[in-house]
Amino acid sequence: MSDARLQDSQDSPLQGRxxxxxxxxxxxxALVLIASVSIALWRGIENPATDGERLQNLASALQCPTCxxxxxxxxxxxxxxxxxxxxxxxIASGRSDGEIRTFFVERYGxxxxxxxxxxxxxxxxWTIPVVLGVLLLGACVLYVRRGxxxxxxxxxxxxxxxSDASDSFNSVDSSGASDSVGVPKVDSLTPMWSPRKKLVVxxxxxxxxxxxxxxxxxxxxxxxxxxxxxxxxxxxxxxRNNEPLDAIKAYDELLAQQPSNARxxxxxxxxxxxxxxxxxxxxGLDAALRLDQTLVEGYxxxxxxxxxxxxxxxxxxxxxxxxxxYLPDDAEASKAWxxxxxxxxxxxxxxxxx
Amino acid sequence: MTxxxxxxxxSTFRWVALGVLAxxxxxxxxxxxxxxxxxxxxxxxxxxxxxxxxxSVDGVEVLRNPKSYLVVxxxxxxxxxxxxxxxxxxxxxxxxxxxxxxxxxxxxxxxDVASATxxxxxxxxxxxxxxxxxxxxxxxxxxxxxxxxxxxxPDGVVAAQLLGRVTETWLVEAxxxxxxxx
Numbered sequence: 001m002s003d004a005r006l007q008d009s010q011d012s013p014l015q016g017r018x019x020x021x022x023x024x025x026x027x028x029x030a031l032v033l034i035a036s037v038s039i040a041l042w043r044g045i046e047n048p049a050t051d052g053e054r055l056q057n058l059a060s061a062l063q064c065p066t067c068x069x070x071x072x073x074x075x076x077x078x079x080x081x082x083x084x085x086x087x088x089x090x091i092a093s094g095r096s097d098g099e100i101r102t103f104f105v106e107r108y109g110x111x112x113x114x115x116x117x118x119x120x121x122x123x124x125x126w127t128i129p130v131v132l133g134v135l136l137l138g139a140c141v142l143y144v145r146r147g148x149x150x151x152x153x154x155x156x157x158x159x160x161x162x163s164d165a166s167d168s169f170n171s172v173d174s175s176g177a178s179d180s181v182g183v184p185k186v187d188s189l190t191p192m193w194s195p196r197k198k199l200v201v202x203x204x205x206x207x208x209x210x211x212x213x214x215x216x217x218x219x220x221x222x223x224x225x226x227x228x229x230x231x232x233x234x235x236x237x238x239x240r241n242n243e244p245l246d247a248i249k250a251y252d253e254l255l256a257q258q259p260s261n262a263r264x265x266x267x268x269x270x271x272x273x274x275x276x277x278x279x280x281x282x283x284g285l286d287a288a289l290r291l292d293q294t295l296v297e298g299y300x301x302x303x304x305x306x307x308x309x310x311x312x313x314x315x316x317x318x319x320x321x322x323x324x325x326y327l328p329d330d331a332e333a334s335k336a337w338x339x340x341x342x343x344x345x346x347x348x349x350x351x352x353x354x
Numbered sequence: 355m356t357x358x359x360x361x362x363x364x365s366t367f368r369w370v371a372l373g374v375l376a377x378x379x380x381x382x383x384x385x386x387x388x389x390x391x392x393x394x395x396x397x398x399x400x401x402x403x404x405x406x407x408x409x410s411v412d413g414v415e416v417l418r419n420p421k422s423y424l425v426v427x428x429x430x431x432x433x434x435x436x437x438x439x440x441x442x443x444x445x446x447x448x449x450x451x452x453x454x455x456x457x458x459x460x461x462x463x464x465x466d467v468a469s470a471t472x473x474x475x476x477x478x479x480x481x482x483x484x485x486x487x488x489x490x491x492x493x494x495x496x497x498x499x500x501x502x503x504x505x506x507x508p509d510g511v512v513a514a515q516l517l518g519r520v521t522e523t524w525l526v527e528a529x530x531x532x533x534x535x536x
Contacts, residue, residue, distance in 0.1 A: 081489065082489025083493055086494075106398060106495050111399060124380075131374075135370065252528075329405045
């Protein structure tokens, strides 16, 4: 028979029950820990950073150039908005987070990045909290372990609790030796905490995990409070994923914040057009182009709508020509739009007229 | 009871605490030695300038002229140093050297465009004043204070930048090729 079984068989009924309770408590703690870590890992694996999350992470890491103490995610200053838009454009054009960071660091210096790099001396900012956390956790474990198992009391060293320990159950050894670690002279364990206290500690631990987890969820939701750029990106993603209704909802949320966002109006209108609501789409595109007369995609969508759905070839040609006048600065984007527009203008029924 | 030496727990924790404190102090010292931000002065110097494309308050498109130096001056009418530097820009723009340079002002604050235009007209601003509705130009050049002036050489590289008041002398020097162009 193993020592543990032998020990169990030698325990008094009270001590045996306490030992079983200990095991259950440890099991609960282990399960809570495993579940927390598993959920965190699962969320990370299942939900890789979307463009919207990338925008949010980058914007929260970048200090607003013209306002002290705020990130460009938090600030609503024109420069912060412009920076968010720049990040969104760069993400859309396929730049990596590192490249985007370099773009801003080149212009505003290293300190503009609120989140330190994971290299050089700045690595300490990441490692010290981990080291401190491990030390703190170790201290907690030692504290709980001592309370759980008991302090070492004097007596013959035999590698297991002496039966005397059960006699002094719940007692505190007041000898000076009990405050020692790695002491060869002591060997028996005197339980310090009553089952009730152990229960309280276990429940407290579970509650602490739940509360901390809840706080993290709340913080995460608050972080998710959508800025217009994030909503725009989410709407685009949903449209790409063939979720037009969700995309329209995101545009509606965005337009509630920024009723004059011409791009959002145009894209929302385009989704309405895909749903067969041609006249509503036309109204939306007209409104968008009234707000921004240089909006290339607005002209393009309206040209398509006029040509394909409303039978207005003349209007479509005029829109396509207007779009060509306002091609974006970026060479690649400009080339793509030009090809699109020229393709449209070369379409049968639209080319060669007028 | 044996007489083996005992290391008190309190003493162990004290050493651990001291170790942690030492690490934290070391980290603070190392982090404070981090090179300071160069954002204020030289961020883009020597690097390719963002493409300059703007629309003037008169509705005219303004592009960089690749045959000359481009001076981009970000300002706002409410910015006192911007007002202070304006006569220097006027002198530079009217000088023989300045006439060879493409000088463009950018109204940094979109809410201030009307005031900026009035200030510009009232104070002999003869060069194009462009708006920056989405802040794209300001972010592209890395503006984080006013006034800010950037000099782009004919190759499209940022030759100089200055956060603060410019002088005619600085402008002339910044727009003079260091090596005579072939």
